[in-house]
Amino acid sequence: MTVNLIGLGRDVYKGLPTTLCAGCGHNSITNHLIKALFEYGVQPHKLAKMSGIGCSSKTPAYFVEQAHGFNGVHGRMPSAATGAKLANRELMVLGISGDGDTASIGLGQFVHMVRRNLDIVYIVENNGVYGLTKGQFSATADVGSTLKNGTPNEYSTIDICGLAIELGATFVARSFSGDGKQLVPMLQAAFSHRGTSIIDIISPCVTFNDHTGSTKSYSYVKDHELVANMPDFIRPREEVTVDYEPGTVQRVTLEDGAQVLLRKVDRDYDATDRIGALRTIHESRAQGEFVTGLLFVDPNVPDLCEREKMIEKPLKDLNEEDLRISREAWTTLFD
Amino acid sequence: MQQRSVNDFTIRVATVNGSGSQSSNLVLTNAIFRMGIPVAPKNVFPSNIEGLPTWFDVRVSSKGYQCRTREIDVLVALNAATWRTDAASVRPGGVIVHEATYPVSGEAQRDDVTYYAVPFNELAKANFKDGALRKYLLNMIYVGVLAELLGIDEATIEAAIGTQFKRKPSAVTTNMDAARLGFVHTREQLTKRDAFALERIAGPTDGLVFMDGNRAAALGCIMGGCTVAAWYPITPSSSLCESFIQLADKYRVDKTTGEKNVAVVQAEDELAAIGMVFGAGWAGARAMTSTSGPGLSLMAEWAGYGYYAEVPGVIFDVQRAGPSTGLPTRTMQGDVAFAYQLSHGDTKHIVLLPATVQEAYEMAMDAFDLADRFQTPVFVLSDLDLGMNSWMTKPLPYPERPFDRGKVLGEKDLNRLESWGRYRDVDHDGVPYRTLPGTNHSSAGFFTRGTGHDEEARYSEQPDVWQRNLDRLVRKHDTARMAVPQPVTDERQNAIGLLAYGTTHHAIVEARDELRKDGIEVDYMRVRALPFSSDIAAFVRRHDRVYVVEQNRDGQVYGLLRAELPQHLIGRLHSIRHYNGVPIDAHAVIDPLLAAERQPAVVAE
Incomplete structure (x- = not known):
């Protein structure tokens, strides 16, 4: 049996059988996640799988069954994730959300999580539609795209990546559920990034949003994806063995010493240029395309725990002696 | 002169x-x-x-x-x-x-x-x-x-x-x-x-000192081991979290490294504040938020989650006059019934009702123990009068009791046990066992969810499984009934009893003395928590008439008592209500009581 760096087999990273529709993009994402977690060697007991409500938010049941999961209330996963991380900063917090959960009901919490740079890998499984309630538009639906019955969306779209970059996010990426080559190393880079990692994954809804009027269908994605870069993930202290032509790769060193090598595809894209990233997102949208890749990264921003100057030890493990005012100091309170 | x-x-x-x-x-x-x-x-x-x-x-x-x-x-x-x-x-x-x-x-x-x-x-x-x-x-x-x-x-x-x-x-x-x-x-x-x-x-x-209830509650949070606080500013509760921050900055900081063993987040709203509390409670920290009525309204959905998924958390509600924005700087006991049943579906919470500065402190500590013991949200309902006014109090006693972290299984326990299930009622008290994220054991993990689940925390829509779980939650609630702070009674076999809670107590004290001057002796029971102790029914049984005195328009605890006491006792209950926004005074108790006692119909009942 093949085992990973910490001696665990791939099966450990699997979960319960999916209950989503056959062909759902979310199932592909789950499989890529399993691969990424397995290869990375994530310790199951250190993983906290957080989610809100919706099709996407069911998926934490389908990977790493051993890990603790928290399927909270609609749109409020960021707050629960914040509490969990503060209680035990040793946890690797993985949040799974959807476009409704993030961009509509949960937009406020999403915004403030990003502002705080909570150390979390936050995945948006973005299909532009409400699946569980049978096919209403979400706020990430593009203007002019239609529902299955032909009704067009007339309201402006929320671009998760554009918004996150605007808010000061420190790791922002977009990919496609069918693109494991791009997504798996991207996820692993996010695992190594300390701070909020936003990964917006276009994930077609085969039941309600895979038709010709949709801009989140398999065929639309194939024709309109603009790949900014392809990441390679290099673990801490691991040697870079692949040769790259000079000038074709951007190298970013992450908090834990891991590196992400960004192979430039379409053009000379700089993933450390916040304003450039925003420009690319807007330009591609204007051209009817959507840009994928690690769009922006800044590994040098303190996360919430660091800003709060928290001790390294998990707060959950502290006892009376650690937490109570001493008897001597107590009496001075009532002088 | x-x-x-x-x-x-x-x-x-x-x-x-x-x-x-x-x-x-x-x-x-x-x-x-x-x-x-x-x-x-x-x-x-x-x-x-x-x-x-x-x-x-x-x-x-x-x-x-x-x-x-x-x-x-x-x-x-x-x-x-x-x-x-x-x-x-x-x-x-x-x-x-x-x-x-x-x-x-x-x-x-x-x-x-x-x-x-x-x-x-x-x-x-x-x-x-x-x-x-x-x-x-x-x-x-x-x-x-x-x-x-x-x-x-x-x-x-x-x-x-x-x-x-x-x-x-x-x-x-x-x-x-x-x-x-x-x-x-x-x-x-x-x-x-x-x-x-x-x-x-x-x-x-x-030997007395001055203190306001919000500071006392903040001290209770510090001594009760609270490590995560999340809040959104709202009158009259802001000074509770501000006091907590002030105390934490002094007593929760390592003097050499400057590192803190506490985290305080000013959240974007009360939905986020309570979400952070449950996230932290789930992960094993003692967490609290403080708010007032409008904030409590926003917490309703999460409160049901905490109740049903069984996650500890402490919520202070320093009540102000509502409905709506109401009178933000005036007092009321207006959230009791709402807090008790906060959320949709069948939901019943533990609610503590401090009357004094010392109780604001002690019940804050109790709340963390009860939240861990019963793995559920615990609401501490103070009010503006207690929270923001200065009261004379004895110096607060140093806690002698260790934390009660409740039924938490660690690695060693899991090695010993052949199997365990998150929502099994092993001890027949309705209170299950839990594990915390980070526990290094292959069977430690489970999926916490607000959706229907069975004893093993697996998703279930089965009618019998659903009902069994709701019935266990009632069993847990009944176990809590005698574990919460019990009523305090001053009783001398009189025919009339007064029943009150929270800051209404102080008007009752004076009212009883005044009534005594008029030759009317009344017994008194001060309720200190929900769910109701069984002592309350016994008190009502021993009296011909029990006046429930409270600071709200609709007689909220009177209503809850009518719903929960045995049918034959309900006729003995009468309601006295004060709700003009300023704290209750003795005459607000005496006048309606005398008026009622002089009505032959009431006496004959």
Whole structure:
């Protein structure tokens, strides 16, 4: 049996059988996640799988069954994730959300999580539609795209990546559920990034949003994806063995010493240029395309725990002696 | 001159908010307290930063009554806008100290009170060159005037000023000089013509200190081991979290590294605050939020999640007058029924009802233990009166009890057990076992969810599984019934019983004494938590009539008792309600009780 760096087999990273529709993009994402977690060697007991409500938010049941999961209330996963991380900063917090959960009901919490740079890998499984309630538009639906019955969306779209970059996010990426080559190393880079990692994954809804009027269908994605870069993930202290032509790769060193090598595809894209990233997102949208890749990264921003100057030890493990005012100091309170 | 009134009267200071009268009022309160005389200050303030009328009542009570009085004996009038109504509010025989320029003539003039006109503005103008400081120091002049009129000596005022400006010693001299202006002016220009006096007594205030309920609750959070606090500012609860932050900055920081063993987040709203609490509680930290009515409304969905997914968390609700934005700076016991059943579906929570500063502290600690023990949200329902007013209290006792972290399985337990299930009722008390994320064991993990689940935390829509789980939650609630703070009873086999909770207690104490003077003895039970202890039904059974007294319009606890007590006892319950936004006074208990007792229909019931 093949085992990973910490001696665990791939099966450990699997979960319960999916209950989503056959062909759902979310199932592909789950499989890529399993691969990424397995290869990375994530310790199951250190993983906290957080989610809100919706099709996407069911998926934490389908990977790493051993890990603790928290399927909270609609749109409020960021707050629960914040509490969990503060209680035990040793946890690797993985949040799974959807476009409704993030961009509509949960937009406020999403915004403030990003502002705080909570150390979390936050995945948006973005299909532009409400699946569980049978096919209403979400706020990430593009203007002019239609529902299955032909009704067009007339309201402006929320671009998760554009918004996150605007808010000061420190790791922002977009990919496609069918693109494991791009997504798996991207996820692993996010695992190594300390701070909020936003990964917006276009994930077609085969039941309600895979038709010709949709801009989140398999065929639309194939024709309109603009790949900014392809990441390679290099673990801490691991040697870079692949040769790259000079000038074709951007190298970013992450908090834990891991590196992400960004192979430039379409053009000379700089993933450390916040304003450039925003420009690319807007330009591609204007051209009817959507840009994928690690769009922006800044590994040098303190996360919430660091800003709060928290001790390294998990707060959950502290006892009376650690937490109570001493008897001597107590009496001075009532002088 | 009427008969002397010593150590039993109420002083009201009427000013404009933002004028800095708070310090002066606290100095006055503290000075009287230093003379050994019990005092109860009540700040009745507007929802405004500057320019609206505000009142500060100092009740002086040799018997130590802590509730508000309806009538004012001594008024300090420093607000031109409310001058006429303020003057009219003084009880016949009372005293009015007022700014000399206010008109005292015509129909507004009363011949049943004693007026003392003091040129406060003129004195301030002549003595304080600094215009910015002037309006603050003016307030200290009335402290001197009142002190001289009522009989507080200069040394006592000076000591009280020292306490008030402990952290700013430079202010002591300036303020004392201002107070002295009042003393001197009164001695030289006024002749004492009223009956009110303060006389030093020994005993009743010995060893007591002043504290507000919000600070006491914050101390309870510190001593109760709270490590995560998430909050959204809202009157009147903000000072609870602000006190917590202040204490944490002092006592939860490693002096050498500067690292903290606490995390406080000012959240974007109350939905996020409660979400952070449950996230932290799920991951094993003791977490709290503090809020008031509107914030509690926003927490409703999460509250049901905490109840059903069984996640610990502590929620302080410092109640204010609602509905809606209501009166943000006025008090009410208006959230009890709402908090008890907060969320959709069948939901019942543990609710603690502190009446005193000491209980605000102790119940804060209890709340963390109960939340862990029962793996559920615990609500502590204080109110503005308790939370924001200063109360005399004994120094808070150092906790001797260790934390009760409840039924948590660790690695070793899991090695020992053949299997475990998150929602199994192993001990038949409705309380299951849980594990925390981070527990290094392959069977530790489970999926916490608000959706239907079975004993093993697996998703289930099975009718029998669903109902079994809801029934277990009732069993857990029933176990909590006798684990929460139990009622306190003072009973002498009388036919009439009073039942109250929270700050209503202080009006009951005085009301019972007053009724006794009229020959009416009433028993008293103070409820301290929900779910109701079984002692409550027993108390009702022992009485012909039980008056449930509370500070809300709809008789919320009266209603809950009617719903939960045995059918044959319900007819014995009667409801007395006070809901005008200011704290309840003894007459709000006595008058309706006497009216009801005089109605033959009620007595015959």
